[in-house]
Amino acid sequence: MTENLLYLNLRSKVEISKKDFDFFLSFTKTKTVLKGDFFLLEGNPCHYLAFILDGGLVNYSIDAKGEKHVLNIASKNYWTTDLNSFFTALPSTYYIEALADTRVILISKDSFEEACLAIPVLERFFRLLFQKGYASMMARLTNVQSESAEFRYLKLLKDQPIIFKIAPQYYIASYLGIKPQSLSRIRKKITKID
């Protein structure tokens, strides 16, 4: 059952019964986003929170000079969305693009709020998910401010090795806040050390 991954993801943080899980599933739908297609386009509101069953989604903005800036790369077993747009219904400032054919479980804002009210353990799950995401984002900002690109590269490799299989070098470099040439240098240096 493809939804089993989602069940295990919820169970990693809360004790949810099979009955509550099935009820939660009734609020969702599944979809495949083909490689290169967009889950979200800048200027549109982000209608869904997505859980990735397989594949990967990259979340980036494009600045006034046309340069892409990768905020996030999410792979199998991760949740993703434009959180601000999802909760406020305001137009998004991001693109979310599929890096491979990507199967997702989707929940809309209204269904999300209804499910959280109907299933208290779900409210708890998302409190725990968002607090962890918030803490990770704080750590990432601190790392951008005060750690070397090599440190950030090694951290990403340890935390999400799968990203290196699905994302082009250009996106990984942008996620790390460096030029592709700098990423190549770091990889060569580390290969030599190994």
Place this chain on the structure above:
Amino acid sequence: MTENLLYLNLRSKVEISKKDFDFFLSFTKTKTVLKGDFFLLEGNPCHYLAFILDGGLVNYSIDAKGEKHVLNIASKNYWTTDLNSFFTALPSTYYIEALADTRVILISKDSFEEACLAIPVLERFFRLLFQKGYASMMARLTNVQSESAEFRYLKLLKDQPIIFKIAPQYYIASYLGIKPQSLSRIRKKITKID
């Protein structure tokens, strides 16, 4: 009643009864951190989540070269902590210092979890608080990647004008990711435009 500010803060996101609020308060304690004293020292676990009744707290790390990097400046009516250390009990990588004599309402990790289980509307409040914080932190990282220092300065001035009254220029510049000289230049330029 000094706790009234906290009651209004909760009510801005959820419908909490006076009875539930009083029950929540029974899990907390109040404390004053004097100007220049530390709410948290790097290397210690962060035992408390703090709600600021008055004053301000700055959260920064110090890198290997001894340079301070400001992650956050929180003033009256804001929540602050080292979220990662608070929830994992791991030693913090941050300092949290009082910018003025600062009165806070504190809740420990164990009391926090107990209160969330006992008062479901509180679980909801913190889900909403953390999701907003997470979204703000994403926007901040994107702004660091792709917006000018002047844009970030004007955004901070709009979002948290009180910070400019309580924090030294050095901390504000660090929060914006620029040198104090650059902050002076931006302020002079904007004063001329006004």
